[in-house]
Amino acid sequence: MAGAHYDEMRDAGGAVRAHFRLLAAWLADTPAERVAEKRREADLLFHRAGITFAVYGDEEGAERLIPFDTIPRVIPQAEWSELARGLEQRVTALNRFLHDIYHGQEILKAGVIPAEQVLANDAYEVAMVGLELPNHVYSHIAGVDLVRHDDGKYYVLEDNLRTPSGVSYMLENRKMMMRLFPELFGRQSVQPVEHYPLLLLETLRAAAPPKVRDPVVVLLTPGAHNSAYFEHAFLAQQMGVELVEGGDLFVKDGHVWMRTTAGPQRVDVIYRRIDDAYLDPLAFRGDSVIGIPGLVSVYRSGNVALASAMGTGVADDKSTYPYVPEMIRFYLAEEPLLPNVPTWQCKRPEDLELVMDRLAELVVKEVQGSGGHGMLIGPAATPEEREAFRARVQANPANYIAQPTLSLSTCPTFVGQSTAPRHVDLRPFVLSGREVKMVPGGLTRVALEPGSLVVNSSQGGGTKDTWVVD
Amino acid sequence: MLARVAGRVYWMSRQMERAESMARILGVTSNLVLFGEQELQRQNLLAPLIITGSAEAFFARHEELSVEALIEFLALDRENPSSIVCCLAWARENAHAVRWQITSEMWETLNATWLEVRALDPKRITGAGATRFLDWVKERSHLFRGVTYGTIMRGEAFNFSRLGAFLERADNTARILDVKYHVLLPSVDDVGGALDYYHWTALLRSVSSFETYRLLYRDQILPIRVAQLLILERRMPRSLAACFDQVKEAMDRIDGQGDQSAKRLAYELHARVTHAEIEEIFKNGLHEYLTDCLTDMDELGSRIQRAYLGDV
Numbered sequence: 001m002a003g004a005h006y007d008e009m010r011d012a013g014g015a016v017r018a019h020f021r022l023l024a025a026w027l028a029d030t031p032a033e034r035v036a037e038k039r040r041e042a043d044l045l046f047h048r049a050g051i052t053f054a055v056y057g058d059e060e061g062a063e064r065l066i067p068f069d070t071i072p073r074v075i076p077q078a079e080w081s082e083l084a085r086g087l088e089q090r091v092t093a094l095n096r097f098l099h100d101i102y103h104g105q106e107i108l109k110a111g112v113i114p115a116e117q118v119l120a121n122d123a124y125e126v127a128m129v130g131l132e133l134p135n136h137v138y139s140h141i142a143g144v145d146l147v148r149h150d151d152g153k154y155y156v157l158e159d160n161l162r163t164p165s166g167v168s169y170m171l172e173n174r175k176m177m178m179r180l181f182p183e184l185f186g187r188q189s190v191q192p193v194e195h196y197p198l199l200l201l202e203t204l205r206a207a208a209p210p211k212v213r214d215p216v217v218v219l220l221t222p223g224a225h226n227s228a229y230f231e232h233a234f235l236a237q238q239m240g241v242e243l244v245e246g247g248d249l250f251v252k253d254g255h256v257w258m259r260t261t262a263g264p265q266r267v268d269v270i271y272r273r274i275d276d277a278y279l280d281p282l283a284f285r286g287d288s289v290i291g292i293p294g295l296v297s298v299y300r301s302g303n304v305a306l307a308s309a310m311g312t313g314v315a316d317d318k319s320t321y322p323y324v325p326e327m328i329r330f331y332l333a334e335e336p337l338l339p340n341v342p343t344w345q346c347k348r349p350e351d352l353e354l355v356m357d358r359l360a361e362l363v364v365k366e367v368q369g370s371g372g373h374g375m376l377i378g379p380a381a382t383p384e385e386r387e388a389f390r391a392r393v394q395a396n397p398a399n400y401i402a403q404p405t406l407s408l409s410t411c412p413t414f415v416g417q418s419t420a421p422r423h424v425d426l427r428p429f430v431l432s433g434r435e436v437k438m439v440p441g442g443l444t445r446v447a448l449e450p451g452s453l454v455v456n457s458s459q460g461g462g463t464k465d466t467w468v469v470d
Numbered sequence: 471m472l473a474r475v476a477g478r479v480y481w482m483s484r485q486m487e488r489a490e491s492m493a494r495i496l497g498v499t500s501n502l503v504l505f506g507e508q509e510l511q512r513q514n515l516l517a518p519l520i521i522t523g524s525a526e527a528f529f530a531r532h533e534e535l536s537v538e539a540l541i542e543f544l545a546l547d548r549e550n551p552s553s554i555v556c557c558l559a560w561a562r563e564n565a566h567a568v569r570w571q572i573t574s575e576m577w578e579t580l581n582a583t584w585l586e587v588r589a590l591d592p593k594r595i596t597g598a599g600a601t602r603f604l605d606w607v608k609e610r611s612h613l614f615r616g617v618t619y620g621t622i623m624r625g626e627a628f629n630f631s632r633l634g635a636f637l638e639r640a641d642n643t644a645r646i647l648d649v650k651y652h653v654l655l656p657s658v659d660d661v662g663g664a665l666d667y668y669h670w671t672a673l674l675r676s677v678s679s680f681e682t683y684r685l686l687y688r689d690q691i692l693p694i695r696v697a698q699l700l701i702l703e704r705r706m707p708r709s710l711a712a713c714f715d716q717v718k719e720a721m722d723r724i725d726g727q728g729d730q731s732a733k734r735l736a737y738e739l740h741a742r743v744t745h746a747e748i749e750e751i752f753k754n755g756l757h758e759y760l761t762d763c764l765t766d767m768d769e770l771g772s773r774i775q776r777a778y779l780g781d782v
Contacts, residue, residue, distance in 0.1 A: 224567045233570035243570065247780075248472050259473040261626055261778040262725040 067462035086337035098138035125311025148409035168231040197238035206433030215268035251294030347398035440468035471626035477779035482564035484634035489557035490611035491642035640713035729777035
């Protein structure tokens with residue numbers, strides 16, 4: 001893979017691309033010790049502010065910093081505009097799809113997607129059938145993962161439609177860069193991202209039951225030991241809404257209420273950062289201690305909104321992913337602006353055979369997996385790992401998909417005492433309320449090990465500030 | 471404010487105050503046992519266990535009553551829920567759960583305290599090391615109180631923090647006085663010798679009021695005046711009167727039209743120390759008076775829990 005990838009800063013001939021020129025000049029002028037010193041300062045500030053990431057399985061209370069890289073990733077405005085159009089198109093089609101499968105099921109009748117792919121999916125939620133949602137929006141916040149291949153084009157890797165995380169790092173990274181390197185922002189105009197919490201609040205308020213005039217929004221977290229707790233607390237604070245746990249909410253007289261010191265207060269919109277299965281022990285998992293008994297019946301009566309809606313997972317499942325381009329054509333009568341990565345579905349015998357033959361070249365993923373777990377990167381795996389994974393796939397083919405190993409683009413990254421290219425991806429956050437909105441850029445994740453393609457923070461990946469510049 | 475968050479803030483402050491109280495009690499005890507005949511020494515060693523109601527738990531784990539065993543049990547034992555290290559761990563745990571609703575300085579103070587306690591070598595907490603440790607606990611409590619007062623918004627979190635701290639402090643003052651009085655002097659008219667004098671000053675020092683006593687009374691240390699100071703003197707910040715002033719004020723500021731029973735009881739306790747004469751208290755029995763106060767404070771704690779904090 002080495003050498004073949006697209007570099008964000010330099011073209012194939014080694015010349016600095018136009019939109020990176022100011023940054024490259026600054027890098028050349030700035031001694032490495034100064035960058036290293038600033039990096040240490042950033043670590044200290046992140047630690048002190050408690051911008052940490054809890055790690056499952058570590059010692060109780062263990063918290064880690066997500067490594068922050070001080071060299072931003074730069075995207076030219078024209079390129080971002082293209083991306084933004086593609087993202088809006090994709091998320092719009094996905095929301096149309098979700099509305100359709102819980103109503104007329106036109107796409108199934110037309111045979112565009114096999115009915116069992118949708119109706120037999122674990123994430124398909126019968127309780128959602130026929131329910132009318134404000135603006136027909138199911139996924140209010142989507143974090144779409146994009147990668148740039150060696151052909152220079154962006155591809156969609158995953159649609160995270162339920163509870164994508166990482167936006168707090170996008171915001172904190174920008175704040176940190178402005179604090180550490182104010183001179184950089186004087187040299188060129190970087191498009192702002194700081195208004196994201198306002199847009200998010202606006203989106204959540206737009207999701208409220210239509211008859212509510214001044215909706216009360218809360219953010220529902222599984223609690224302080226959740227790995228993304230920092231983000232939950234951060235977003236609640238930035239929006240000025242209450243950060244609640246399941247025990248803070250209860251159902252009475254057909255509404256959801258929160259327990260406050262001044263008595264019960266009605267809640268209209270719940271931005272939930274917990275999975276469907278844990279929402280309501282009466283409807284789903286009876287052993288859930290983080291859910292709210294009776295929530296689903298209030299939801300079904302239209303007296304409270306959930307963001308995202310229940311049953312959204314059927315649309316961002318990796319086995320549904322291959323059909324998204326068809327959804328776009330079906331609902332919007334447009335050609336997809338952002339391509340999918342070619343995907344083989346192991347449930348098809350002919351695909352399975354091909355995947356088994358080419359295991360050493362492919363990336364194989366669990367349909368329901370996330371966070372970089374339950375996957376095999378063929379070229380990086382040892383023969384033993386490949387054979388172990390082969391057995392798992394053959395035991396349950398329908399649970400796996402496979403894709404070619406993409407050569408993620410690289411971006412200069414500060415490692416050790418100097419800069420070196422490291423692989424990156426991009427997660428923009430797409431908000432769907434009355435209309436679709438996003439802030440320019442998103443979260444850039446970076447694999448810090450040389451040659452590594454794993455950018456997930458749970459596996460040691462870092463993050464960068466992302467600049468959209470004119 | 472969310473009931474759960476208020477509960478965490480209330481207990482965070484209570485646990486920190488409790489750690490400080492324990493440090494005070496142990497500090498005085500380790501001084502007192504240097505004097506007196508055996509029976510008195512034993513009484514002095516028992517006092518902290520009686521004050522904290524943990525004599526039974528202590529003897530289940532220790533055969534011999536000594537200063538070392540007391541420190542081990544009341545300061546360092548992670549299995550004793552009212553030990554200093556447990557209180558500090560709980561205070562930190564509560565702060566962790568609401569770190570975005572309190573100020574970062576408050577969180578950092580409790581977190582740093584906990585990190586230091588975790589790194590502690592128990593072997594060094596003996597003799598002079600114990601005194602240093604107990605002083606350090608007091609300092610961390612002072613620091614936390616100062617940071618809280620200096621940084622937190624005057625809203626519900628502040629009210630519940632005060633409520634927790636002052637209810638705990640009142641509880642502690644009442645217990646110390648009750649037990650020590652019992653150990654030292656069964657009769658009001660007794661005037662003790664030099665050893666008694668030493669004990670009374672130690673008691674006053676344990677609640678930081680030796681200097682205050684000197685300033686206010688400019689006289690020898692009389693038991694009835696000690697009681698006056700610790701119960702009714704509202705200028706003395708650890709007296710019941712001063713604590714109930716703070717409790718009442720915090721209660722007044724808390725929103726909520728629902729359950730008024732907690733407010734009613736807080737007013738009652740406040741009135742009880744406002745319109746009282748120490749001579750009358752003694753006539754009816756100091757022990758009975760303090761027992762009543764402690765029972766009502768306990769009840770007030772339950773009512774606060776019920777009215778505002780949910781089932782934490």
